[in-house]
Amino acid sequence: MNEGRFSRLVAMGRGDGLRAQLLRGGMGVGALKVLSLPLMLLATILLARSLGPEGFGQYAFVIALITTLSIPLAPALMQLTTRETAGMHQAGDDGRIRALLQWANRHVLLGSVLVTIVVGGAALWFAEWQVDDRWTLLLAGLIALPLLGLNAVRAGILAGLRRVVQGQFPDLFVRPLVLLVVAGSLLVAGSLNPLTAVVAFLVGLAMAFAVGVVLLKRTFPESEGASPARDAALNRQWLHAWMPFTVLVAASTLSTQSGILLLGWLSTDDQVAAMQVAERGAMLVALSLTVVNLVIGPHITQVHRSGDPLRLQALSRHSARMALVVALPIALPLIFFGGPILSVVFGAQYAEIATLPLAILAVGQLINVGFGSVGMLLTMSGFEHDTLLGQVVALLVSGVAAAILIPSLGAVGAALATAIGLIVWNVVLAVLVTRRLKMWPGPI
Known part of the structure; x- marks a missing residue:
């Protein structure tokens, strides 16, 4: 009985039909989520127990603020690149996908600089340079902005190419694993506090970025020819679509x-x-x-x-x-x-x-x-x-x-x-x- 059900499940997962694609994708991402969930929970539990309600509250507030500041650079661009890549991939237009990747990366870096100048200036003015000072934590956390954005662009491109598991692996597995390891090491060393917790978060992001770069190059290698020429009309189209996605996200x-x-x-x-x-x-x-x-x-x-x-x-x-x-x-x-x-x-x-x-x-x-x-x-x-x-x-x-x-x-x-x-x-x-x-x- 169980063998028959398993055989039917395997059979459903084969082929290119809608149900088969959903089953394969769902099982892949679901398995990754199940694998990453204990890491995320363990990292949260470790920080919550070690920092206490007040220290963990300071850390959580700053991470929430950084997440909010990254909206146009990370989740908005991820949704935009997923949609545009899916359409271009269906049409077999890999050149435009490469142009989209370059356009998105440029805007992530430019946006990160602008946000850092404005918010970082305010943080420098009000910072008390204490490990539990919100402005000091925010100043350190701003380093996360370009990493969050570049990771999101990479994940969006891979999702549009139907490589959802590869796109999500760095953020769902690498980042929480590194956060857990670094935070645990700091705890053992007696150095875990709200500021070093933010540093552990940044290290996790950096490692996720490095792994993501490798996965993207393996899945969607760079063209051997010249870089795709910039299309002003296409760039304007993406820019106009980016704004609604930003407000939406x-x-x-x-x-x-x-x-x-x-x-x-x-x-x-x-x-x-x-x-x-x-x-x-x-x-x-x-x-x-x-x-x-x-x-x-x-x-x-x-x-x-x-x-x-x-x-x-x-x-x-x-x-x-x-x-x-x-x-x-x-x-x-x-x-x-x-x-x-x-x-x-x-x-x-x-x-x-x-x-x-x-x-x-x-x-x-x-x-x-x-x-x-x-x-x-x-x-x-x-x-x-x-x-x-x-x-x-x-x-x-x-x-x-x-x-x-x-x-x-x-x-x-x-x-x-x-x-x-x-x-x-x-x-x-x-x-x-x-x-x-x-x-x-x-x-x-």
Whole structure:
């Protein structure tokens, strides 16, 4: 019986059909996620326990701020390069893919310099040069900007070439492994503090960049001829497309990071730590949807351009069902038994402050998974402006809720605001998917 099921699974994974491609991609990225998840959790646990709620809160706030500053340079360019590469790869235009890679790398470096000058100048002015001073930590963290951007461009190109596993390997495996090793070494040496934790984060990024460069060259080697000539019209086209992606990703990122950022300004460091720990736990619920989105992004572009709405509907339905089946058994223990889990994993001090935020965020993420890949369906079909509309509405709702709830409720208020924004985002985008693509997203 089991051998028969395994044989059918192997057979389904062969060939070039939609289901086979999804199965192979999902198994590959899923295996990588499963492999990397313990490393990420161990690194978070080590830092949270060693730095304590206040020190870990300072570290988490600065990393969240750096992540926000990298929005146009990293996640926005990753989505843009994935979409453009998928289309050009389908057309067999490798020369333009190389031109896209060079264009994106140039803009990452230029943008990193501009952001560093502005933000670094402010950090230099206010820095107290202490290992637990936020401005000092931010000044060190700015080194991450070009690394985050170049890593994202490389991952986007590889995803567009249907090499999702190779694209995600440096960030999902190399980076957390190096962070864990470096942070553990600093702890053994008695030198682990918020500043050296940021340094460990930077070392992980640098190693991920080095491995990513090697993987990209092996998968998509440089042309032996001259470098592709710059196409001014094509560069303008990418630049114009980059702006909506930036605003889109900014709204999406701020919808989740605004809780941490506002807690950093309106509450205390231990509440920031509580929210960070709760978000790490809730991320497990959305893990399956994250894997699905990484796999189906290029396929959405290709299926939509082929003009086959029934195939697009099938792609949405199969992927959403897969994500929900995996998410449900993860969410329920976090919702109902979060306290004991946090106490064992992070310590009793975190169980006291993070149990309720974890339950709230787990519920929100479960609803998020239930709606399926609404944002990816719109974005990869060329309707990123509609996705932006949903993101802006959700950001406004969650931002107002956070400003109202955080002063009195702390991390609980931030979790409520984040969950509310997540639900609003999914509802708005689901309606837009039905209007634009004439289909209903989700598992049904």
